[in-house]
Amino acid sequence: xxxxxxxxxxxxxxxxxxxxxxxxxxxxxxxxxxxxxxxxxxxxxxxxxxxxxxxxxxxxxxxxxxxxxxxxxxxxxxxxxxxxxxxxxxxxxxxxxxxxxxxxxxxxxxxxxxxxxxxxxxxxxxxxxxxxxxxxxxxxxxxxxxxxxxxxxxxxxxxxxxxxxxxxxxxxxxxxxxxxxxxxxxxxxxxxxxxxxxxxxxxxxxxxxxxxxxxxxxxxxxxxxxxxxxxxxxxxxxxxxxxxxxxxxxxxxxxxxxxxxxxxxxxxxxxxxxxxxxxxxxxxxxxxxxxxxxxxxxxxxxxxxxxxxxxxxxxxxxxxxxxxxxxxxxxxxxxxxxxxxxxxxxxxxxxxxxxxxxxxxxxxxxxxxxxxxxxxxxxxxxxxxxxxxxxxxxxxxxxxxxxxxxxxxxxxxxxxxxxxxxxxxxxxxxxxxxxxxxxxxxxxxxxxxxxxxxxxxxxxxxxxxxxxxxxxxxxxxxxxxxxxxxxxxxxxxxxxxxxxxxxxxxxxxxxxxxxxxxxxxxxxxxxxxxxxxxxxxxxxxxxxxxxxxxxxxxxxxxxxxxxxxxxxxxxxxxx
Numbered sequence: 230x231x232x233x234x235x236x237x238x239x240x241x242x243x244x245x246x247x248x249x250x251x252x253x254x255x256x257x258x259x260x261x262x263x264x265x266x267x268x269x270x271x272x273x274x275x276x277x278x279x280x281x282x283x284x285x286x287x288x289x290x291x292x293x294x295x296x297x298x299x300x301x302x303x304x305x306x307x308x309x310x311x312x313x314x315x316x317x318x319x320x321x322x323x324x325x326x327x328x329x330x331x332x333x334x335x336x337x338x339x340x341x342x343x344x345x346x347x348x349x350x351x352x353x354x355x356x357x358x359x360x361x362x363x364x365x366x367x368x369x370x371x372x373x374x375x376x377x378x379x380x381x382x383x384x385x386x387x388x389x390x391x392x393x394x395x396x397x398x399x400x401x402x403x404x405x406x407x408x409x410x411x412x413x414x415x416x417x418x419x420x421x422x423x424x425x426x427x428x429x430x431x432x433x434x435x436x437x438x439x440x441x442x443x444x445x446x447x448x449x450x451x452x453x454x455x456x457x458x459x460x461x462x463x464x465x466x467x468x469x470x471x472x473x474x475x476x477x478x479x480x481x482x483x484x485x486x487x488x489x490x491x492x493x494x495x496x497x498x499x500x501x502x503x504x505x506x507x508x509x510x511x512x513x514x515x516x517x518x519x520x521x522x523x524x525x526x527x528x529x530x531x532x533x534x535x536x537x538x539x540x541x542x543x544x545x546x547x548x549x550x551x552x553x554x555x556x557x558x559x560x561x562x563x564x565x566x567x568x569x570x571x572x573x574x575x576x577x578x579x580x581x582x583x584x585x586x587x588x589x590x591x592x593x594x595x596x597x598x599x600x601x602x603x604x605x606x607x608x609x610x611x612x613x614x615x616x617x618x619x620x621x622x623x624x625x626x627x628x629x630x631x632x633x634x635x636x637x638x639x640x641x642x643x644x645x646x647x648x649x650x651x652x653x654x655x656x657x658x659x660x661x662x663x664x665x666x667x668x669x670x671x672x673x674x675x676x677x678x679x680x681x682x683x684x685x686x687x688x689x690x691x692x693x694x695x696x697x698x699x700x701x702x703x704x705x706x707x708x709x710x711x712x713x714x715x716x717x718x719x720x721x722x723x724x725x726x727x728x729x730x731x732x733x734x735x736x737x738x739x740x741x742x743x744x745x746x747x748x749x750x751x752x753x754x755x756x757x758x759x760x761x762x763x764x765x766x767x768x769x770x771x772x773x774x775x776x777x778x779x780x781x782x783x784x785x786x787x788x789x790x791x792x793x794x795x796x797x798x799x800x801x802x803x804x
Contacts (some may be wrong), residue, residue: 503563
């Protein structure tokens with residue numbers, strides 16, 4: 230849709246919603262009158278021989294007033310006089326009207342928030358293009374077919390409303406310079422959220438589309454900065470998924486995509502808040518066991534809109550498949566650091582490190598590297614930015630605690646520090662590339678966490694003054710993080726809270742020497758109420774809880790790990 234036309238349509242829809250909201254009280258009288266008209270229609274269905282004609286007129290869309298005028302009889306004093314048979318007839322008429330939506334493939338079938346079908350399709354498309362590739366929580370092909378044909382096995386009103394609520398985050402980024410539009414989108418999003426919560430209140434928890442909805446609501450609430458509420462949503466989705474028994478209403482392949490998508494999301498979030506995830510997944514479990522492997526390796530990427538059109542080629546299922554494999558390893562690290570498995574000794578660390586390197590080395594070409602230098606599609610940027618940055622963050626979080634052990638040597642500490650810095654620098658390069666191509670206002674909320682972890686490691690793990698050959702300075706990394714998160718917070722308020730927590734962490738890092746202008750900027754940014762940070766991050770900071778982690782490490786881990794790596798280098802040189 231052209232930008233100006235989209236904006237005009239959005240402004241018109243927002244104005245309609247505002248007017249509706251401001252005049253609810255004034256409409257009470259009109260509603261009372263309409264209630265009386267409905268009484269008249271229902272009673273006529275009972276007593277009139279023209280009930281078929283009444284239903285025909287309802288289906289045709291005639292107003293209650295016009296039907297009453299056509300009937301020409303006085304109104305009933307009360308609906309208590311209406312028989313169950315008449316109510317049933319009226320319900321049939323309503324069902325016939327809903328069938329009209331189905332026959333016309335009207336997106337309004339899925340939500341009561343807005344009657345603008347184009348807006349609904351646009352928000353769903355924003356979700357499918359900018360969110361779904363990062364978190365594949367459902368089978369997109371099956372969803373699109375069900376959405377277009379008003380079928381409820383792979384689509385549902387709660388699911389569509391949740392996708393629209395998440396789409397509002399991206400939409401807000403598109404109109405980042407217009408405060409009036411921003412306020413209107415906020416109101417629109419709140420209505421979608423209310424609709425989801427109302428629909429899910431008495432719904433069946435084990436229904437797959439409801440489980441998918443709870444997972445998307447995690448992303449919605451986390452993006453808003455409500456991490457505690459979001460975590461509860463994700464936990465409910467995960468537990469409902471694990472407790473689901475009996476035959477699945479969705480095909481096995483589709484159910485596997487949702488299973489691994491939701492579990493991957495749970496593991497990723499648990500790793501970022503340093504908790505043991507509640508998923509019983511073996512690090513050797515087969516990913517997408519029921520999905521044909523030829524689909525995983527060859528199915529083209531589908532940046533789809535709500536009409537089902539594909540915008541470019543790539544590797545959709547391969548992306549989700551590799552991400553699930555990566556987070557199996559993140560789950561293993563979390564179990565070692567935050568679970569109850571005894572001391573984290575060198576054998577386990579070497580095994581995890583080797584498997585991380587193997588994961589990266591064995592990535593398919595289309596996932597690991599750009600097909601062409603000029604390709605700037607979101608698909609490729611997601612694959613390389615999303616996978617690569619998450620990979621580097623996973624390695625950094627696995628190795629960084631060893632720098633805080635007391636039983637160490639200067640050589641072994643520097644060896645590990647060099648590895649961490651190599652991953653931080655490479656990750657930072659991906660962040661810069663993504664920012665140059667697409668800015669940062671369409672990243673997923675979990676990718677925003679990766680930004681602060683990369684920049685934090687880049688600054689704090691470099692214990693030497695930067696040289697002329699360094700690809701970064703601390704000032705550059707700080708200004709990048711503040712700018713990146715500041716831009717993203719227009720669409721994703723969580724970015725603003727992460728930005729404040731990052732600024733606080735930099736100010737607390739006493740050995741950091743910064744220009745006065747950068748320090749003043751950090752001081753201004755760091756102003757954030759502690760309870761807002763706690764609510765957003767579920768903790769007081771984004772940083773690893775080293776006191777908790779160190780208690781799980783073998784005291785000689787740093788020395789032993791560095792010794793194994795040095796031995797391997799010698800053998801490689803000799804061989």
